[in-house]
Amino acid sequence: MSEQAHHPAPVSPIEHRVAALEALLTERGLVPEGFIEEITRRYESQIGPMNGAKVVARAWTDPGYRRRLLADGTAAIAELGFGGPEGDHMVVVENSPAVHNVIVCTLCSCYPWPVLGPPPAWYKDPAYRARMVREPRRLLTEMGCPLPDDVEIRVWDSSAEIRYLVLPERPPGTKGMTEAELAVLVTRDSMIGVARL
């Protein structure tokens, strides 16, 4: 023991540790064969910002849907077939010329997976998590989203069970566009609130 304390074996590379845990749990039948591949496939091809973009485009083109979305985000998002883990309790916050919303999780990385997919690396970075509540106006400017001084900023720290989605403003010059055409314009960052369209 003391020998080990003086000369500890090197820590195994993280890839080897992940493979070791996965192999042992799979061999024991605790993780069904193909389960992890299926989850990966789903998050690579079916669950991502394209889902949130459909929600936003529907809200831009259907006033009744927009009202339902702002009143009960979870139910309105489920109308389009989206829901599940990290999306069971959704609140949608709407941007306007006078108000800009942005989401963060200061404690970890809570994020609305069914509509945006897994969070980008910078969303989990301690610098983003600390500065978005400490000096959001400056951080947004640094991230390429400067706001006029008279625009109110509302930061939403998802520190409990609610997950947030920002409903960005419909960009100018899009009047005749269809819902499908509009959905293409909606970016992930605009639904987090670190970009405007």
Place this chain on the structure above:
Amino acid sequence: MEPGHYLTSSYYERWLTAAAALAVEHGLVARAELEARAGGRFPLSGPALARPAAGAGPDAGQPRFAAGDRVRVRKWHPPGHTRCPRYVRGKAGTVARVDGMFSVPDVEAHGTARRYEPTYSVRFDAAELWADGQQGVWVHVDLWDSYLEPS
């Protein structure tokens, strides 16, 4: 986690460490097996040093606060796990929204017991949080009922 390991580990390394530690604690795998397969040391997290002050206790009944109420976050340092962010402790804000009943993480993180309480979205003026005079910035934080007191 051992502090040096925690500070030098990546985001997902912490998740891996937590998952592996749970698997070992529950007897699903042995640490020696993990290390043999991984070909090196497989550091795990240990039990929490501190236990939560309160046990599970009864669920909260009706929400104590309504939208528009002024509240203050308790200025305390709970032992063990909590999801009350340090930067709002002792600060006053206004209830913006009352949400449903949710399991209190301070209890849930330490075992199989559960206690349910309402959560609230509480709106804080950033200028009050940071005393720096910034204008037009509101920070909303979602907080469990027992984190709050009337203000």
